[in-house]
Amino acid sequence: MQKAFDPESFESRLYGWWSERGCFRAEDESRKPSFSIAMPPPNITGALHNGHALFVTIEDVLTRWKRMSGFNTLWLPGTDHAGIATQMVVERELAKQGLKRQEMGRKAFLAKVWEWKEKHGNIIVDQMKRLGGSPDWSRLQFTMDPGLSKAVRHVFVTLFEQGLIYRGTRIINWCTRCQTALSDLEVTPTDRKGHFWHLKYVPTGGGEALVIATTRPETLLGDAAVAVHPEDDRYKKLIGKKVKLPLLGREIPVIADSYVDREFGSGALKVTPGHDFNDYDIGKRHNLEIISVFDKTGKVNEHGGVYQGLSIPEAREKILIDLEAQGLLVRTEDHAHSVGVCQRCERVAEPMVSDQWFMNVKPLAEKAIEAARKGEKLTLEEVDKRDDAIKFLPEGWVNTYYQWMENIRDWCVSRQLWWGHQIPAWYCHNGHITVSRDDATKCATCSSTKMRQDDDVLDTWFSSGLWPFTTLGWPEKTKAYERFYPTAVMETGFDILFFWVARMIMMGMHFNDGKVPFKRVYLHAMVRDEKGQKMSKTKGNVIDPLDIIKEYGADAFRFTLSIMAGQGRDVKLSLDRVEGYKAFCNKLWNASRYVLMRLGHVASELPGDPLPKADFQKITGGKPLAEWVSAGRAKFHPINRWILAELDRTIAAVESGLEEFRLNESSQALYDFVWGQYCDWYIEFSKELLQHSEFISETQGVMMHVLEQALKLSHPFIPFITEEIYQHLPERPGVEKGAALMLATFPKRNARTTPEAEQAIEMVAVWKASIEKLRAFRGENNISPKARPKITYEVSDRGKADAFIAGVPVIRALAQLESLEAETGYLRGNPTTGEVLSGTAKFFIPLKGLVDVDGELKRVEKEKQTTLADIEFTKSKLAKPTFIEKAPKELIDKEKDKLRALETRVADLDHALGRLRQLK
């Protein structure tokens, strides 16, 4: 092993090695239980960002954990064609060569997109590999693969046959730049500074003009009426009368509708059914004419009179000038309001009336709500066992889901794009529609053979909504489908809860006999920068995950993401943290080197004390280490028993964290164990233990076993470094040479703590406390780390004498003492002796030449003060009659014991103070 941890030297080598050995493969036929995750397919236009890194990490941790735990594990990867996004990227690319999609024609353009896809579509796949992701790449799917496309058609046609998909003329959101319809979700409300213009509408019969406020004066071209509230006394007499539309002079009626808010503006509303959602509804109620005045490119059409041909902003400007000139503009005020913009290009989305395909999702939504309601009442384990319930994690999201689902509206599924699944509907020259799974050549109504397929494609989310089952070969009843549907968990970002998760649940249940597509939904947080701001190119605060990997290694990055991915919390990515966890990897690396040296399998750099080369065949008598440990651990040295108990505790913590997707808890437990226990204490203890021949082989065995288990336990989080170290481990019974850690068995928690383990934990706790007290004494008194004092001890708790004495050698070693012997009366009472008390023992330290008396006086005085405060606090607690009456007995006894101990302590401190003062 190299001396320094250098992730670049092994990451890509190991990934290739796993891949060659088929470590990522899931089996269609297997006796093992199944565990499956459908990967949220990244867009083919995407470059790996931190959101991807987070989901790859989380899903890979789960996948690797389940794989090692004996499951036939499928993590199914794929990519999404991402209709608008991809089409825009390719169009931009072509524009550089002076090419336009409209001029090329559909066929040639699509050929270019496919070409682009072949070239760039898998970049993100390679990037996911850099992170160590372990999906079954042999099953990689693309939303426009033939199988999936076939399934999409099947779904569309089936829904059409069921009357759930229909073609209709309705008001929809339209992007004049992308020139396509958008669903409600693809329009993002954005705060914009605008104006409120107050316009005059003059009644035809004369009289006072109506003043109407609008933020969009250009829409007056399409006004079909003016609406007032039926109870509004100001306008009552005008209802049924007509007013003259400014500029155009068309006469429009004044109607009464209770939708109008009397308090808002002037209380009169211009109604433009062709270009406003609410006005469209009002228009329906009053049978108003729908006048569309803008065309698909956002220009005024032939209904706009002299304004025809102007763009919307141009028309607005001109209209305002003209209104002003005619004295019809009463006043203008600033007005901040929210407008819907196209999610992709950020241009203001126009409500327009248009022919589109819609899906009635309400009936599907009801069942999807039902599944979540069931899941809410069940535990995670119960949900895992059935296929009709879904559990949300964090639970709070389920409310957001209900809110949307309960108010769901028909989904506009057609898009006026070329890149995507073309709608399987054909029109004959008589205008009949034929919807068909195969390319229609004959009209179903009139048998005409002059057929033309609908130009439109489906919303990208339509096909991704089918992802969890179409990727398994559905509608064919494939083995993969039988084995892996429903999937275990859907892990993705909350930002696509409605776009994707909700639709998968609806579609999944509808097309799979009510079986949910996944049993758990785990919504992870957003990755933000360290100040909590969204990362964006314009802010310039984007951290490229590939740069992080390059600088700190994939493992350190993964570990950072895991430990920061507390449920539902934002992940504030800070490079300081990544650096800290790289240090953790380095620690693990070096601890492993130490172990290998002590096993004699790596040339020791230590002068002298060569240890025998560990022969595990001999040490364990041919048994696998785990068996040898569980058979013999009760009789091991307390230090070995203790670290095994700590390991058990860690296994339990890691596992329970993983079960509930609390990756932060699992990784924190690993960190604490590896660094805080194994490295800081066990390895230090072992240096002493290995000096005693009777403990050498036992300690070598335990040291090796614990390292191996720790590597297994950490592997899902930090796969590369653990595999690399694992491959350096010496031969041992039960482990095939060259076996991959990735496919090793995940540690199982030990049944329960035995008395022997309890005893060892207690003993080691006493030793650690003694060492810490002695170190603190040295630190506070500025005793040089190089000094090796000779000190003595006296056991204060006779019952624990043996336990304490067994630890004397390690205390001596870790507290850097020349000697630690039983006090024989020589140091006690000597005015130059310092005393350190630690629970069960008292230490006597000759101070002469080591310490300055003033410093020590200060220290003791300070400790006395805090102890006195503690006594005060405890006394007052015990003095309360209500506490004595109502608090549990154990607690009261504990408090009383504590008080006694504190009082003894104060007496000792007074004693020490007296001595020190004498010394002065």
Place this chain on the structure above:
RNA sequence: GGGAACAUAGCUCAGCUGGGAGAGCGGCGCCCUUACAAGGCGUAGGUCACAGGUUCGAUCCCUGUUGUUCCCACCA
């Protein structure tokens, strides 16, 4: 307008349904001790946003206030 989450050490966060607050980074001091200076040891630093309530006891449960963030919604 409706809903949700959050507010704990200088910074980033733990604290898993109540019994005297923890970690990492940063700070300070000492040490290149034979796995690791990407290290070791020690140490400082908190009225757990604020105000009430429940309780013997509240960072934790309830109510309100303030602040931050997010989602949903048709106010022209």
